[in-house]
Amino acid sequence: MVYRGMTTDLNPNTMAAWVSLIRASERAVSQVEAVLKYQNLPPLSWYDALIEVEKSGATGVRPYELRERLLMPQYGTSRLLARIEKAGYIQRVPCSMDGRGHVVKITNEGKAVRKRMWPIYSNCIKNMVETNLTHLQADALRSLVDCVAVDKIR
């Protein structure tokens, strides 16, 4: 009887799905990053931050809220915002409600660059997803990947 590790083996379909999932997202992200860079535009992470900040409007958004929405570590958010601010696309102003914190707001330059990024970005998504999957398939894909790595609370 051959020793097969502390767990029973993975089903081949499971393993294949795993490999394909990781590969696909790596391909996809690096593709978008390459195109953005080629167009002299900031990386994808800036887009995600800018769109959140822009959506927060004149009110602005707190870095910790951004951290929650973007699912990145606290120091990651801090430094990402520092870089984006340095580029002039956002402003960080002290928060009047909470002396510990800041409020982040988008600048006109920030709005402009986000607006320039969108057609490039969306075009990538179109090429990578929309041309390869029907809308029905896209929906099926979404509902399947939404089941991956979810924390089951019970």
Add this chain to the structure above:
Amino acid sequence: MVYRGMTTDLNPNTMAAWVSLIRASERAVSQVEAVLKYQNLPPLSWYDALIEVEKSGATGVRPYELRERLLMPQYGTSRLLARIEKAGYIQRVPCSMDGRGHVVKITNEGKAVRKRMWPIYSNCIKNMVETNLTHLQADALRSLVDCVAVDKIR
């Protein structure tokens, strides 16, 4: 008539699939990395390299072949191998067939650590994929993500 950018808008299903795909793979990878780190094991990229080197057996494998299989930049491969070698898990020996290159072989320590990583890694996959998707669904997921970001040659 409102200007809507240089392209027509993305279908909502496409966009939703995109977002879910990226999020799922980020969750999944960071989950595996966290568990490996918690178990004082090397990162996922080491596993991928080690398994390829191990599969190459006594013959060994050339770094450029690894680069192709792992889909990483040349300098990335070079430095990843340098780190793994420093840890004693692989050996790089000059290639007798090609004076420019090297051949990479796994050491016994390398085999051992890869073997220790596998149950941890596969258990993550099991928790993240197998418990949430039937084998049929896993296969559907694989076939859908395999369509994403593929270069259509015509």
Add this chain to the structure above:
DNA sequence: TTTATATAGATGCATATGCATGTATGTTTT
């Protein structure tokens, strides 16, 4: 065969990330 060009791999430098910890302010407990 000498010269040009391509390929394998390494590396200096700038930037990004992870980890731990620091500073400041807010909230809760006693």
Add this chain to the structure above:
DNA sequence: AAAACATACATGCATATGCATCTATATAAA
């Protein structure tokens, strides 16, 4: 109100990554 604790955010240090370039060898052209 003082002390203890929690939260918001920044940062020093080590490591990792991207980019461009370098060295060495191989292959092709002249």
